Amino acid sequence: MTHRHEAFLTLVVLAALGLAGCGSPESPKDVVLVTHDSFVVSKSVRKEFERETGLRWRILQSGDAGEALTKALLTAGNPEGDVFFGVDNDLLSRALAGNVFDTYTPPQLGGVDPRYDLDPDHHVVPVDHSEVCAIYDRTWFTSRHLVPPRHLTDLVLRRYRGLTVVENPATSTPGLAFLLATVAHYGDFSWHTFWEELRADKVLVTDGWEEAYNARFTGGSAHGTYPIVVSYSTDPAAAVYFAGRKLERSPVAVIPDTCFRQIEFAGILRGARNSKGARKLIDFLLSERFQAGMPLTMFVLPARTGVPLPPVFRRFAPTISHPLELPAAKIGANRDRWVREWTDIVIR
């Protein structure tokens, strides 16, 4: 064997070893937020936290809300970071049963609407809420001189046949919220009838929000063929904000009594390396500064009371003061069964 070959061999082996040897050490000055893909924070707000606390705020995003929670459950006790943000009331029971969080009651909690504070032990605290609603394309209905639906029960009327697209509750968060809305409205068994009728009316079921809104909804970017879609109450504001031109009226509108409330929580991960920093981060997530930025970055509403909303929200997004609700414990005990029953009714 020539020296050149030997050198090459050594290099390959060294490269393999070197690759295996370098992790990334975390300094105690870091605080790590584990969250889902939809989490967004502006640079200036992030910098403000770092300036105030002297900590470096690192963010780890791992897939959608379900994937991120599964990862947190798998690493319970030896977490990837210090704080988890993004478990909602639909999945709260699973997170609490998985013993993922340590308890912490932040002083800022006093400023938060108590309706959102669902965990009395404060393993998690509410950070934001949003309402999943059926929304419709206003232009589509006006141009055809049709009266748009006003209530949940209207969706199964003959004249709205074949106009609705919903997400699969087995694979999509808004889809699940809308299923829960029908359970909350109709009660334990009558919700079956609603969905049987909706199926007979040729409701379209998509895997996720992206397809439903972007490709199937007439008000989406691809101008689909369904003028009613399950989405969020903030959409009228988002549709104006991201229209690419100035609009005086939002092209989409909410059917208010179809709305189901989703609350997103944050908590300190059990086994966090920097639990002191974690508490500071939770405090910051509940601070007015952070809460005020959420509407325009994540399209969710602050859990804190009295936070001023951006003008586009004040003008175009309706306030849903009495959404449909179900106790988190009831959701936890029945969610999987409801989804199975729904699948049997709507898909099979």
Place this chain on the structure above:
Amino acid sequence: MDRHRDPLSARAWRAVGYGVPLAFLAFFFVFPLAEIVRRGLGSGGGESPWSVLTDSDTRQVLWFTVWQAVASTALTILVAFPAAYVLGRYEFRGRSAVRALVTVPFVLPTVVVALAFLAILPEGLQRGWAAILIAHAFFNVAVVVRVVGTFWARLDPRVSEAAATLGAGPWRRFREVTLPLLAPALSSAAAIVFLFSFTSFGIVLILGGPAYATLETEIYNQAVRVFDLRAAAVLSLVQLTCVALAVLATTRLEARLAIRGQLRSERDVLRRARTLGEKLVVLASLGGLALFLGLPLAALVERSLAVGGGHSLAAYRALTKPTAALLATPWEAVLNSLVYATGATVIAVVVGGLAAFAIARSSRWSTRLFDGLLMLPLGASAVMLGFGFVITFDRAPVDFRSAPWIVPVAQALVAIPFVVRIVVPTLRAIDERQREAAALLGAPPRRVWREIDLPIALRALAVAAGFAFAISLGEFGATVFLARPDRPTLPVAIFRFLGRPGELNAAEAYALAVVLMVVTAVSVFLVERIRVRRLGWF
């Protein structure tokens, strides 16, 4: 020949050829996957493993997974074959551009492609198995065109010409001469397409609609939505078993089919289309492919321009501004993608190349097993592997969960099988007599390797490198789990925009997809060119 060789050197090389790929695979694939499956099987609750296995739903899902993968593979070969023929037989202007362009669909995020298909498929075809098959063919055409086309371009046309002189008609020549000679490359490409279709996820979810499920979507559903890790683990084992069987069958087939024909340089094989008939064949083959691939891509471009009721470049302009959707600018995402892709390509070419040389040298059952093992990452569940990474590499000294190099390593796992499948058939096809002739002329074994094996392998390695680069550019399933949010790749950035409401966000997602298309075409073109130029063979 071996007796001419320095025995220590030969043994050392064999140890590296088997050792490095095996160590890499054991550590980054077998170890994390075994951890998550063990954890899943041991977890309480949920159904018992046996009842998952015998459930009629499971059988139905398994049946659909298998038949749609077989049908997708057949359709892909059918669609790609004319273009592979033209690339393998004719010289024409823009030939390397065609090879690079055909790779574009292969890297696009499945969600984006699925949405593009919804835009162009007629209403009746938008949902169901037909849409799934068409989309799989769209994605995987590149595999067949490039793998088979490259190999074809090295086959000596005189064999077929001799058969013609002996009176064999075109169909008989194709069936009895060309097809057996092509078989190794064809079975290689088919194996890859089969595995990709077998583990398809986004396409099945969107274009199949909620009534269709494959093992992969069901594993995801059990692991993430229902959080029944035991069922997910059982289904992953079922999936791996199927994949292993399919892989062993192909490697066996490939080893048996390998014909040691004379491989020649492309320059000697390719010629210009002369007669009108030939010109029409070239035009029709390429035109047909361009239409099939071009329509969905055109739909994407159109979507990226649709803002504010009309068409404009607003989305592209918005991409240059800081955005709330990402913790980095979209252009940083382009840079990240290129850096990760370079890393993944280097790893995949080194590890896969070493393995390919080891595999091509022997046809023992242990080598076939080794070969099959290297293919497994293509057929394993991405979500289970991702979770495996998270629970395995979580404690010192192997706490890699946020190490930036874990991204190219994970991408290389998917790219290595490509390198092996592309390089092995070429190496196997090297005529032993060429080596013997060189040895007879007094060349020492190392020189034989350098003058015969290496140059022939380099062309295949260049194609493989182009593929590895493309795979890394387009990889989403593992990257979204492992990439740090301040270092998003292009597909991750596209997904973030797609998840936000409003017309402009959707247009920006499609605009980034167009950027990804351009980056892919240009870089695959360059990767293949640099190799061939610099090493200056032919």
